[in-house]
Amino acid sequence: MIKEIDITNKMAAEDVFNIQIPSYEIEAEIIGYSEIPPLNDTIPALMKCGETFFGYYINEVLCGVLSFKSEKDEIDIHRLMVHPNHFRKGIAKKLLEYIEKNAMGTKTLIVSTGSKNMPAVQFYEKFGFVKTGEININEQLSLTSFKKQIK
Numbered sequence: 001m002i003k004e005i006d007i008t009n010k011m012a013a014e015d016v017f018n019i020q021i022p023s024y025e026i027e028a029e030i031i032g033y034s035e036i037p038p039l040n041d042t043i044p045a046l047m048k049c050g051e052t053f054f055g056y057y058i059n060e061v062l063c064g065v066l067s068f069k070s071e072k073d074e075i076d077i078h079r080l081m082v083h084p085n086h087f088r089k090g091i092a093k094k095l096l097e098y099i100e101k102n103a104m105g106t107k108t109l110i111v112s113t114g115s116k117n118m119p120a121v122q123f124y125e126k127f128g129f130v131k132t133g134e135i136n137i138n139e140q141l142s143l144t145s146f147k148k149q150i151k
Helices: 010-031 043-047 091-101 118-126
Strands: 002-005 052-058 061-071 074-082 108-114 130-136 142-149
Touching (some): 010 052, 010 061, 010 074, 010 118, 052 091, 061 091, 108 118
Parallel strands (some): 074 108
Antiparallel strands (some): 002 052, 052 061, 130 142
């Protein structure tokens, strides 16, 4: 089941945090860079981030999360994460489809991921996102940006 998460609720933020850390630890391993910003996040920072959060639940247990900020006719996806215990179950795909299907008035989805995170890059490309650019953050980290027009 997918439902909105009240990220300003401390218990809900803790649940999200408990997905975020192990999920991004895997990304850090994949890209070979352990200083990615989500790993330095805190529960109070999550509670104040201003993003809209949706969670994917199995038997009332949070297994995956998508967060975004919406501006005019564009949704900027900030986080798409699945707990490693639930990889390869289609949870990220279901969350992305849910946001796209329920994005009333939105014409564009945008997202960025670590350029070396090939599973994420391939996931977004498979889902119809087109690469729009790459930014080098430092010697170890670059981000690839993607865009998808919604019909």
